[in-house]
Amino acid sequence: MRKQNPKSYEYIESLMMPESALMGTARSHAKDLGLDAISVSQTEASILKFLIGANGCKKVVEIGTLTGLSALYILEALPADGRLWTLEKSAEHIEKASDVLAEEITKGRCVIVGGDALEKLPTLNSAGPFDAIFIDGNKAAYLKYFDWALENVSAGGLILVDNIFLAGAVWGDQTLQRFNEKQILNVQTMNKKAFTTEGLSTTIIPTSEGLLVCKKN
Ligand SMILES: C[S@@+](CC[C@H](N)C(=O)[O-])C[C@H]1O[C@@H](n2cnc3c(N)ncnc32)[C@H](O)[C@@H]1O
Incomplete structure (x- = not known):
């Protein structure tokens, strides 16, 4: 679980209901x-769930399933007839998430x-358009994921x-974790594009990891 602001996250999570047994299983997998450090924290997941629920989303795509933790939060925000397509390349992760x-x-x-x-994303085009697209996969492909999402x-x-x-690393600090130039340039370009694309309203929620939030007008 990622917690670079441990006190604020601890305080927020002390106010929240405990996670479900299935969420606990996703975390233990x-x-x-x-890889528990790369699962969304409860605070981040609650923001994701809130945004998807508040926007009345029904059809959602997630890129990067891992063990299904963020998927469980997204599914909680969807109506009974909602649907989530979640994409994952690792067979080992798919096995855990399938459970x-x-x-x-x-x-x-x-x-x-x-x-x-x-x-795989182009195979989903005919099921779209989608009410929300959550990108949490390969950082070097973020710009391409974002371009698919825009469409x-x-x-x-x-x-x-x-x-x-x-x-x-996007503002030049590589002390916490090292990313390669391709990943950094890719994410910097995507972030700029998110703020300069016409027809998008964009902000960043400054969680410890940074959550980019765009709404298509
Ligand atoms: C940060 S984790 C996702 C965490 C998950 N959203 C959660 O919070 O529960 C990123 C996931 O993306 C997957 N991934 C990485 N590259 C990928 C690719 N090219 N295609 C699909 N999935 C990929 C990884 O195997 C990993 O499971």
């Missing part, structure tokens, strides 16, 4: 994989799309992108 999301998959509310997201988000829909600070 991520821990087993040694956590089994009930939602059976109900037809969730589809895990296996494979490289850049190859496939509905009018009034949201594009949400996690980790857009790259642990400070």
Whole structure:
């Protein structure tokens, strides 16, 4: 769980209801994989859920499933007839997420799309436009994911992108975590594009990771 502002996150989370048993399973699967640090925190997940719910979203795409934790939060925000397509390339992660999301998959509310997201995204075009697109996959592909999202988000829909600070690397600080030039340039370009594209209202929620929030007018 990412907590670079431990006190504020601790305080916010002390006010929240505990996470569900399934969310706990998603977190322990991520821990087993040694990847619990890259799952959304409860605070970040609650922001995601709030935005998707408040915007009345029904059809959502997520890029980067990991063990299904953020997917569970998104699904909680959707109506009974809502649907989430979540894309993941790692077979190991898909196995863990399939366990956590089994009930939602059976109900037809969730589809895990296996494979490289850049190859798989075009296969979803015919199911769109989508009311929200949450980008949390390969950082070096963020700009391409964002371009796909611009084409496939509905009018009034949201594009949400996690980790857009790259642990400070977007403003030149590489002390916390090292990112390569391609990743940094990619995310910097996407962030600028988000603020300069006509027909988009954009802001950044300054979580420790940085959450880019765009609404198509
Ligand atoms: C930060 S984690 C996602 C965390 C998840 N959204 C959560 O909070 O529960 C990023 C995920 O993206 C996946 N990923 C990385 N590159 C990918 C690609 N090219 N296509 C699809 N998934 C990819 C990784 O395997 C990893 O599971």
